[in-house]
């Protein structure tokens with residue numbers, strides 16, 4: 001292939017470019033990003049970057065010279081505006097048009113805007129990119145009262161950071177428990193206790209009705225029951241939307257994400273897609289799904305690069321994820337959706353415990369809290385399809401590692 005164009009210079013875009021070069025692509029390679037920054041890590045934005053004196057440059061995956069060395073034409077602050085599939089061209093916002101022999105879409109996601117009156121107030125912030133994080137950090141420095149809307153991973157990480165900065169913190173969550181989309185009640189309850197113990201006030205099963213401006217530049221977050229929470233800073237973390245508009249306009253199959261097969265191929269054989277923007281198939285799972293994780297961005301990008309190079313290999317990597325809140329590191333291996341039973345290994349406490357999920361007697365996922373070694377072991381058990389009995393997982397004296405040797 002002579003020229004490959006990658007749209008989206010994030011985690012997946014960078015991985016794709018590197019995998020293409022490693023896999024032998026010696027033709028032209030463009031990496032087009034609409035942000036002004038070279039590819040950078042997002043996970044620290046809600047963690048150390050917000051909490052500490054953390055230089056922006058530490059977030060960048062690679063120094064700029066790396067792209068020159070790799071002979072990658074990195075275009076920053078450049079938006080791709082259209083894909084003309086018949087002509088095999090990509091239109092850029094600066095008026096340029098780039099022909100392609102192969103195209104990759106790694107456009108990620110954007111935040112879901114808060115759908116209530118008054119949400120455009122400058123006290124209301126979101127967190128997706130470095131520009132968001134800079135603005136949020138600046139506002140946090142002068143804030144005393146913080147309201148976080150959304151009790152998911154990012155909202156809770158920001159809440160912990162704001163408490164660390166000694167702010168009064170309220171978390172408003174529409175569902176009746178934290179991280180309810182992906183966590184069982186035992187883990188939600190553990191984190192609710194943790195956040196309350198650190199002085200955060202949780203409003204569960206609560207709706208936000210409006211953001212009302214106050215005379216001094218602060219706001220009042222009006223809840224559905226009529227009560228109000230005064231805030232100098234509101235952070236909305238209510239989920240993301242896949243950046244699929246380019247693909248939709250080009251007539252590619254999309255369904256809450258760009259639809260790709262297990263080879264990361266879209267409905268056009270010349271176009272692959274990877275990362276947060278895809279609804280994808282993984283050989284490990286029956287149903288297609290969309291993941292927002294570093295693991296998926298990296299591993300799926302490798303699969304997409306192999307497909308462009310004509311060396312297609314199916315996506316079968318185990319999903320994993322992490323979240324840091326106060327002194328607790330939560331690590332997730334596998335996908336627990338669809339489990340029919342679970343057991344605990346250890347008692348819920350900050351000293352550490354894990355939850356093992358089973359479907360029809362088969363281990364499908366493990367959540368570990370402050371047990372990094374057990375998380376790594378869980379990844380090996382799950383990757384290899386090791387047979388683990390619920391009674392073995394629940395018995396802290398049973399050596400699960402021995403099962404690896406046995407299989």
Ligand SMILES: Cc1cc2nc3c(=O)[nH]c(=O)nc-3n(C[C@H](O)[C@H](O)[C@H](O)COP(=O)(O)OP(=O)(O)OC[C@H]3O[C@@H](n4cnc5c(N)ncnc54)[C@H](O)[C@@H]3O)c2cc1C
Nearest residue numbers: 008010011012034042043080107108275276292293294297
């Ligand atoms: C605050 C925060 C904390 C996180 N914490 C964790 C964590 O602890 N663990 C974990 O596993 N994951 C975490 N994630 C998720 C992880 O960062 C993402 O899953 C990962 O960045 C996805 O990579 P991606 O390349 O698919 O998308 P992105 O990194 O979003 O990159 C996509 C890029 O494409 C650009 N783009 C979109 N459209 C166009 C266009 N038309 N033209 C040009 N450029 C375009 C976007 O602006 C963006 O720069 C976190 C995310 C955030 C925001």
